[in-house]
Amino acid sequence: MLTLLFSMPLVFLVYIPGMIFFLRFLMEYAGVDFYHPFSQLIFKITAPFLKVFNNLHIGNINVAALLNMILLSYVLICVFFMKGFSTEAMAVMFVGNLFFVIWMIMELLIILLIITAVLSWIPSAYRTSVYFMTMLKPLTGVFDRFIPRIGYISLSFLVVFLLMQFIDGTVMPRLLFMLIQRGL
Template sequence: MSNGATFLVQTIFDLFIMAVILRLWMQLARVDYFNPFSQFIVKITSPVLNPLRRVFPTLGRFDIAAAFLATALAALKIFVIVQMQVGAFPYSVLNLFMASIQSVLIITLQLMFWILIIRAILSWFSQGRNPIEFVFAQLTEPMLAPIRRIIPPIGGLDLSVLVLIILVQFVRISIMGAG
């Protein structure tokens, strides 16, 4: 199969997995539910998540249905891509499960990276009036606050975002190397 088809399949799966991960992350961070960006994520994930919630309970703020859906979609993505490239699936179910967990972790870290980059760029222009920036701030502040306690802003420059980006990339590269 062509590289273009593989790219298209991977991109479509990854975008929806990112939406599911965002939904889970927004619930954990208690992001403003009525924000237009939050509503978009809820509306595109609800048709698949709502039936799964009848099977998988929620533990506190952790949405097991969303975690299951992200992992299942990653497994399906891997299966489809291997089928397209090889024509048969040479891996065990355990290998597929482990690869799907790794894929979800890598996608989560990529999502964190891009949210931090976009948040930093938006902070230069929008002065906090953008609804997406507000959601991104709610998502990332719990991770940035501890870094700010260790490395306070220097001369008005907040280095916590840079430190978190470096940590996220380090973990992502480490996970990718382990696979």
């Protein structure tokens, strides 16, 4: 669990600003409560940066947040690791950056799933639990159509968590190994 977080802490720290933009994207896409304190914090942090792309939206998809997520992490990687490299190396690094952005998104979603699961068992945290469940609804809603509920318990949450853990623990490290072998 959380393979990348514990194996490369510096890389994880580089991607934290990008993950804040992903949270903004996910909150707008899922339509969570705008007036929740967590939403207000994320919106205030990201608002000045989204003006660069004129708050570009396609429907309820915040394209500006996605572009900021990818470009900000790429710029930070270039600043920390890429002093004086050729344009070819920069292009290869951009592809590697996209891979790590996807991996960090998976790590963040696993963390959100764990937080939501823990909060769902605490009666006083019901409002926060519902907030995070709403944020994860685009992910779990896909499986809700195919997996029947058992009373009030939705098994789609568990299926999504196990699927994300499988991809995080087996598929992503193998893809990284293949990218490294091919010259990343």
